[in-house]
Amino acid sequence: MTxxxxxxxxxxxxGKLVTPLLLMRAGVRVRVLSRTARTGTDGIExxxxxxxxxxxxxxxxxxxxxxxxxxxxxxxxxxxxxxLVTAAQAAGVTPHLVYISVVGxxxxxxxxxxxxxxxxYMASKREAEIVVQxxxxxxxxxxxxxxxxxxxxxxxxxxxxPIAPAFDFRxxxxxxxxxxAELVRLTxxxxxxxxxxxxxxxxxxxxxxxxxYQDAIGKRRPILSxxxxxxxxxxxxxxxxxxxxxxVGEQTWEEFLAEHLGASVxx
Numbered sequence: 299m300t301x302x303x304x305x306x307x308x309x310x311x312x313g314k315l316v317t318p319l320l321l322m323r324a325g326v327r328v329r330v331l332s333r334t335a336r337t338g339t340d341g342i343e344x345x346x347x348x349x350x351x352x353x354x355x356x357x358x359x360x361x362x363x364x365x366x367x368x369x370x371x372x373x374x375x376x377x378x379x380x381x382l383v384t385a386a387q388a389a390g391v392t393p394h395l396v397y398i399s400v401v402g403x404x405x406x407x408x409x410x411x412x413x414x415x416x417x418x419y420m421a422s423k424r425e426a427e428i429v430v431q432x433x434x435x436x437x438x439x440x441x442x443x444x445x446x447x448x449x450x451x452x453x454x455x456x457x458x459x460p461i462a463p464a465f466d467f468r469x470x471x472x473x474x475x476x477x478x479a480e481l482v483r484l485t486x487x488x489x490x491x492x493x494x495x496x497x498x499x500x501x502x503x504x505x506x507x508x509x510x511y512q513d514a515i516g517k518r519r520p521i522l523s524x525x526x527x528x529x530x531x532x533x534x535x536x537x538x539x540x541x542x543x544x545x546v547g548e549q550t551w552e553e554f555l556a557e558h559l560g561a562s563v564x565x
Contacts, residue, residue: 301486303328304365305330306365307369308342315478321341326486327343329358330344331345331347331355332346333347350377356385356388356389358385359389361391362393365382365394371419376422378426383395386433392434393435395436397427397439398477399426399440400419401539402534406534406539407533408530416527416528416530439491441495442472443470443496443541444498445471445472445474445477446474446549446551450555450558457515457517461519462520464504465531466503466525467526468504469502470501471554472496476547496544498547498550499547499550500545509521511555514556
């Protein structure tokens with residue numbers, strides 16, 4: 299029997315890795331929620347819809363067996379998850395809802411405006427987690443640490459500054475491809491609730507992440523160490539975003555840089 303999987307965020311960093319893996323599986327039909335109308339290609343059906351407004355989401359969820367919810371931004375993830383759940387309920391369907399969250403979402407609590415400005419995406423992910431858990435739908439949530447790809451975007455932007463700022467944070471980055479593979483396994487499996495987290499093999503300070511990038515491109519610039527303000531930042535820099543017991547990722551930050559930049563980097 300053919301299973302239809304709706305992927306939100308299907309054109310993002312993780313979505314671009316997940317959809318080909320799903321298409322490789324026999325008996326799986328892939329549907330991607332897109333904010334604009336697109337012609338289906340490579341076996342993917344695109345359905346126009348907007349999780350922020352809810353427009354078109356009902357049509358997107360109609361007849362699906364599983365929803366793989368990858369779409370996320372700095373804020374509003376709870377509302378996006380709620381739009382999916384509401385649409386499913388209105389359509390009278392009970393798909394398996396699979397959600398990707400972040401390690402530490404339940405620990406890094408954002409109470410003040412400063413907290414939200416610094417680390418609001420953690421609170422946004424936690425809000426979405428709760429929506430998924432309380433949806434009444436069969437669900438699975440996977441938490442992962444920061445992707446190499448997202449850290450790369452950050453350090454590349456900071457690397458253009460005359461002096462790169464580095465907060466007193468630590469990261470445990472993991473390859474998005476490794477997370478994608480686990481998400482596909484969970485998507486094609488049975489609902490499992492909150493599953494074991496995925497974390498990268500090594501922990502780095504923000505300064506080490508920046509310096510590794512600078513060395514990889516052969517352009518060293520000054521790095522200014524800064525103390526991050528706020529209660530949420532205090533939890534974060536104490537390791538609230540890490541999981542040393544689940545350091546199951548294989549690719550290191552250095553290996554990622556070497557692969558993506560074709561440079562010789564120091565371990």
